[in-house]
Amino acid sequence: MSEQRKRTVIIWGSSRRDGDTAELVQLLQQHVNSDAVCLMNYYIDYYDYEYSNAGDDFIPLMEEVVRYDNIILVSPVYWYSVAAILKTFIDRLSDIIRVRKDLGRRMAGKSLWFATCGASPMPAFEDMDNPFKATAAYLDMKYGSMLYVESTKEGLHEETPELVELYAEEIRYRTELD
Numbered sequence: 001m002s003e004q005r006k007r008t009v010i011i012w013g014s015s016r017r018d019g020d021t022a023e024l025v026q027l028l029q030q031h032v033n034s035d036a037v038c039l040m041n042y043y044i045d046y047y048d049y050e051y052s053n054a055g056d057d058f059i060p061l062m063e064e065v066v067r068y069d070n071i072i073l074v075s076p077v078y079w080y081s082v083a084a085i086l087k088t089f090i091d092r093l094s095d096i097i098r099v100r101k102d103l104g105r106r107m108a109g110k111s112l113w114f115a116t117c118g119a120s121p122m123p124a125f126e127d128m129d130n131p132f133k134a135t136a137a138y139l140d141m142k143y144g145s146m147l148y149v150e151s152t153k154e155g156l157h158e159e160t161p162e163l164v165e166l167y168a169e170e171i172r173y174r175t176e177l178d
């Protein structure tokens with residue numbers, strides 16, 4: 001990632017690199033000019049109260065992330081929630097609240113979005129982004145909206161490209177207003 005100020009970063013995690021979430025990220029990148037951060041490429045440990053993880057990849061990653069205006073989190077639904085790798089990343093945001101407060105303050109004003117895929121029909125997960133709405137509010141960010149797409153045994157549902165295009169339009173429209 002270069003030094004200049006960037007618009008959008010997708011931060012995603014899954015238990016497989018070439019699965020449905022990876023496909024969702026690729027589709028998003030076709031419509032939203034963005035960089036993608038695959039959390040599987042980083043070593044980010046669980047949150048630790050003593051900050052013993054200070055030397056892992058979290059802070060260097062966040063030093064890059066704060067350069068972007070918009071953050072899109074992407075995860076599969078695993079057990080009615082996000083994948084543990086994304087949850088671990090979210091837990092570590094405590095480090096930029098408690099220790100690297102300079103980075104925490106730089107989250108203010110950015111917009112946060114959340115896209116996910118799961119095997120169930122949408123109504124099961126319409127509140128799934130509540131933690132992200134609250135996280136955005138806590139960090140003084142603006143929350144956008146959630147995209148949920150259904151996956152099938154053959155991959156993402158055939159309607160997915162259309163849904164992603166609409167979502168991308170919403171992202172572009174709302175973030176250009178800022």
Ligand SMILES: Cc1cc2nc3c(=O)[nH]c(=O)nc-3n(C[C@H](O)[C@H](O)[C@H](O)COP(=O)(O)O)c2cc1C
Pocket residue numbers: 014015016018019020021022076077078079080081117118119120121151
């Ligand atoms: C451990 C695990 C838990 C899952 N839990 C749910 C669930 O609670 N609800 C659901 O609709 N789908 C669930 N699924 C299905 C996945 O959300 C779905 O297949 C998704 O598209 C997988 O994305 P991936 O290929 O990136 O892992 C689960 C899959 C796995 C592997």
